[in-house]
Amino acid sequence: MPRRVLFFLLFSFIRVYAAFEVQALNPSFIARGGIISIHSGSLNPAATLENRGIKFRVDYSNLFGIKGLRHCDFNVGWGNNNKRGASFYVNSLGSQIYQENTYGIGYCQLIRNVIALGAVVKYYDLTIAGYDRAGTIGLTFGSKFYMNDILRMSLLFQNVNAPKICNKSDALPESFTFGIQWIPDSRVEIDGEIFKDTIFPFSTRVGAKVAVFQGLFGLLGVQLNPDRYSGGISCVWNGFQFDVAILHHVVLPYTFYFGCSYNI
Numbered sequence: 001m002p003r004r005v006l007f008f009l010l011f012s013f014i015r016v017y018a019a020f021e022v023q024a025l026n027p028s029f030i031a032r033g034g035i036i037s038i039h040s041g042s043l044n045p046a047a048t049l050e051n052r053g054i055k056f057r058v059d060y061s062n063l064f065g066i067k068g069l070r071h072c073d074f075n076v077g078w079g080n081n082n083k084r085g086a087s088f089y090v091n092s093l094g095s096q097i098y099q100e101n102t103y104g105i106g107y108c109q110l111i112r113n114v115i116a117l118g119a120v121v122k123y124y125d126l127t128i129a130g131y132d133r134a135g136t137i138g139l140t141f142g143s144k145f146y147m148n149d150i151l152r153m154s155l156l157f158q159n160v161n162a163p164k165i166c167n168k169s170d171a172l173p174e175s176f177t178f179g180i181q182w183i184p185d186s187r188v189e190i191d192g193e194i195f196k197d198t199i200f201p202f203s204t205r206v207g208a209k210v211a212v213f214q215g216l217f218g219l220l221g222v223q224l225n226p227d228r229y230s231g232g233i234s235c236v237w238n239g240f241q242f243d244v245a246i247l248h249h250v251v252l253p254y255t256f257y258f259g260c261s262y263n264i
Contacts, residue, residue: 025059025073025091027245027257031232032207033221034247035193037142037156037179041075041261044142044156044177045106045118049085051077052263059243059259064252068095083110085118101125108142116144124172126165136163138172154179174198187211201225209234219245226250232257239263 023043024036036043040050041057055077063069073091084107091102103125108118120140127133138159145153156177163172175197182190193205207221207230217234232245245257 025061025071025257025259026057027059027232027243027259028209028219028234028241030247030257031219031221031230031234031243031245032191032209033193033205033223033230034228035179035191035205035207035221036195037154037177037193038144038152038181038191040079041077043120043140043158044144044154044179045085045087045120045140046108046116046142046144047154048077048087048106048108048118049079049083049110049116051079051085054078054264055261056264057259057261059257061255061257063093064249064255068097069093070095083113084108087120097129099127101127106140114146116146118142124163124165134165134167136165136168136172137161138163150183152181154181171198 024030024034026041029035029039029042038044038047040047041055057075058072060072063071071093073089075087075089077085077087079085087104087106089104093100102122104120104122106118106120108116110116118141122138122140123135124138125133125135139161140156140158141160142156143154147153154177156179159172159174162174164170165172175195177193177195179191179193184190187210189209191207195203195205202225204224205221207219210218212218215236219232219234221230222228227250229248230245232243235242239262241261243259247255247257249255
């Protein structure tokens, strides 16, 4: 299918949100089924406190190989010994013809060493050539429960204030996510999520991270409804982390994701 036709299909139907539908970009999350609520650096602000010090991260992808769908983000997360955390990120998708930019700032707090609570304020900025620029503010809440050393759970509520854009006529995605993180062994981690937004059916995501040897991890995942299969590798060395992922879509072409981070 020609790339121009794919681009038209992605953005020509009103029931597919007019903007800000793409969720994860971090390759280590994409490779594990596209999970978004469990780990530090995800869309869940409550997980930010798992950072030790300051963590800088950059991710990039060219979605489905389409030239006009370049996607990149920059994220800074901070956690300290007082069990608090903060984050800031910038996310950009598109080209000069169609451009989505998201700016977010978040804060989280650990309570009684059992539950972390966090919130993010986002500003969505939409630019389409030939039209007026539009923007709106969204509010996201997240939590993470530390049940024991091997089991953790997460809840994420995105855009709870029901923001609208484009002259307040087009609703942005409102969603709920429930996640489980199971670490049965120091070399193995298994994650699962159930995702639901206000329009589309429930989506299930399952992913695994396995240590191949010290500093190198293999990643595998699957997402159902829509069906997507993914995999990748993650390499950790002297505070640096390098990630690569590939996503297989049953209809659209493959997408490759690249990312790196540095922890001070």
